[in-house]
Amino acid sequence: MKQILKVIKIGGKLIENEASLNSFLEDFVQLEGPKILVHGGGNKATEIAGKLGYETQMIDGRRITDKDSMEVITMVYGGLLNKNIAAKLQGRKQNAIGLCGADGRVVISKLREVKDIDYGYVGDIQKVNSGFIRSLLEQDIVPVFSAISCTEDGILLNTNGDSVASEIAIAMSAIFETQLYYCSEKKGVLTNIENENSVIPVLNSKKYKELVASKVITNGMLPKLHNCFQAIERGVSSVRLGDTGLLKNNSIHTKIVS
Amino acid sequence: MKQILKVIKIGGKLIENEASLNSFLEDFVQLEGPKILVHGGGNKATEIAGKLGYETQMIDGRRITDKDSMEVITMVYGGLLNKNIAAKLQGRKQNAIGLCGADGRVVISKLREVKDIDYGYVGDIQKVNSGFIRSLLEQDIVPVFSAISCTEDGILLNTNGDSVASEIAIAMSAIFETQLYYCSEKKGVLTNIENENSVIPVLNSKKYKELVASKVITNGMLPKLHNCFQAIERGVSSVRLGDTGLLKNNSIHTKIVS
Numbered sequence: 001m002k003q004i005l006k007v008i009k010i011g012g013k014l015i016e017n018e019a020s021l022n023s024f025l026e027d028f029v030q031l032e033g034p035k036i037l038v039h040g041g042g043n044k045a046t047e048i049a050g051k052l053g054y055e056t057q058m059i060d061g062r063r064i065t066d067k068d069s070m071e072v073i074t075m076v077y078g079g080l081l082n083k084n085i086a087a088k089l090q091g092r093k094q095n096a097i098g099l100c101g102a103d104g105r106v107v108i109s110k111l112r113e114v115k116d117i118d119y120g121y122v123g124d125i126q127k128v129n130s131g132f133i134r135s136l137l138e139q140d141i142v143p144v145f146s147a148i149s150c151t152e153d154g155i156l157l158n159t160n161g162d163s164v165a166s167e168i169a170i171a172m173s174a175i176f177e178t179q180l181y182y183c184s185e186k187k188g189v190l191t192n193i194e195n196e197n198s199v200i201p202v203l204n205s206k207k208y209k210e211l212v213a214s215k216v217i218t219n220g221m222l223p224k225l226h227n228c229f230q231a232i233e234r235g236v237s238s239v240r241l242g243d244t245g246l247l248k249n250n251s252i253h254t255k256i257v258s
Numbered sequence: 259m260k261q262i263l264k265v266i267k268i269g270g271k272l273i274e275n276e277a278s279l280n281s282f283l284e285d286f287v288q289l290e291g292p293k294i295l296v297h298g299g300g301n302k303a304t305e306i307a308g309k310l311g312y313e314t315q316m317i318d319g320r321r322i323t324d325k326d327s328m329e330v331i332t333m334v335y336g337g338l339l340n341k342n343i344a345a346k347l348q349g350r351k352q353n354a355i356g357l358c359g360a361d362g363r364v365v366i367s368k369l370r371e372v373k374d375i376d377y378g379y380v381g382d383i384q385k386v387n388s389g390f391i392r393s394l395l396e397q398d399i400v401p402v403f404s405a406i407s408c409t410e411d412g413i414l415l416n417t418n419g420d421s422v423a424s425e426i427a428i429a430m431s432a433i434f435e436t437q438l439y440y441c442s443e444k445k446g447v448l449t450n451i452e453n454e455n456s457v458i459p460v461l462n463s464k465k466y467k468e469l470v471a472s473k474v475i476t477n478g479m480l481p482k483l484h485n486c487f488q489a490i491e492r493g494v495s496s497v498r499l500g501d502t503g504l505l506k507n508n509s510i511h512t513k514i515v516s
Contacts, residue, residue: 074342083414084332087360099355
């Protein structure tokens with residue numbers, strides 16, 4: 001029987017607010033067994049970019065990562081947030097290491113092909129170095145990933161944090177029984193975005209397609225759920241979305257099933 | 259016989275200029291055997307701090323690291339420079355990993371005690387995790403260190419890059435025959451700062467004390483040379499200061515001897 005590995009993605013307001021981040025980390029260090037943390041960036045990058053006088057270019061609600069933006073992302077996600085989370089875990093006696101995709105060739109990607117829109121320095125993940133991650137876990141070190149990948153040619157790329165989490169979970173499934181958790185301030189997938197108690201407890205791919213067709217699930221939830229179903233279909237043993245109560249297994253949340 | 263390990267510190271203008279950094283990295287990847295890179299920050303942190311509207315406070319020519327400054331240092335040294343160097347090495351087919359002291363508890367420090375002046379978030383190194391560094395070297399991964407350490411309580415601290423290099427070299431001397439190289443745009447220790455050909459080829463501690471007493475060696479060179487002599491006295495097999503020609507063993511430079 002394979003050992004259980006927990007891969008936890010945190011994002012949204014959870015990471016923007018120091019108090020909620022600290023509270024999450026308190027729960028996180030209590031989790032037993034091998035674990036991996038993946039974090040998004042929240043609004044800090046946009047805030048710093050604004051202060052530096054860089055314009056954030058958006059097309060159809062999606063960020064265009066030009067050279068300046070990638071510099072800010074490397075500073076804020078790869079430096080400020082990532083290193084602070086690693087340090088906060090050390091302060092809680094949990095050995096940890098902050099990583100971007102370049103470190104140990106751990107998340108290798110390809111520059112996204114330009115079709116209609118050139119998203120700039122944005123990567124699609126091609127390969128996760130599960131052997132290197134395993135060597136860290138064997139030393140009881142928690143890998144903490146920022147949402148930055150790297151091409152074979154050494155170009156850093158902005159990468160969807162949900163995809164980083166799912167691709168890592170999928171790769172680690174060859175070695176571990178892997179559980180994937182998406183934690184944010186939301187309690188799960190909602191049937192009504194205005195009502196945070198409208199959580200769907202179990203979501204299968206049939207129901208998912210219906211909800212997409214009827215436009216109940218839209219926008220940012222689409223790529224997130226695509227990642228969830230990819231994970232379930234490619235060997236991850238369980239995928240759940242919810243608030244930090246997820247870590248204690250005591251909250252309403254959404255469970256993804258095939 | 260112990261295996262040779264090279265610890266190389268780069269700083270100054272070498273790292274500020276993309277072309278000189280690239281040229282250094284070309285030479286660096288050619289070096290055979292296990293190696294470690296430690297980098298300073300150059301003026302990039304001051305430049306970013308200025309753009310963000312943070313005032314850089316100096317007392318007697320030394321930077322006071324307040325909370326804002328530490329944030330910028332974490333972004334610029336720990337993120338931008340560190341991750342870009344790791345990525346550039348990957349692009350040159352050299353596996354590498356960018357680290358600050360919090361990562362794997364690799365460089366643990368103590369907040370500097372306040373005597374006359376409160377330098378703020380500044381650390382003095384207490385412990386280097388040589389076992390973790392060895393595990394990386396055994397996987398043919400080059401550790402790349404930014405000049406940031408971490409307290410046992412998980413506080414990130416600005417730390418002299420020369421000290422990071424010498425303390426790592428000293429700790430690794432228990433395992434390897436360790437060679438320490440300080441690379442910058444200068445050819446070595448000069449008897450006349452105006453004349454870059456006045457390089458002292460061999461500097462022993464007696465001569466060093468004389469040059470300090472006669473004020474030939476002053477300012478920034480004092481802590482750097484203190485680190486050099488510490489390294490030689492505490493087990494490092496050789497210490498050299500020079501420009502990047504050092505890596506090819508074909509340039510004039512200063513060799514430190516006890």
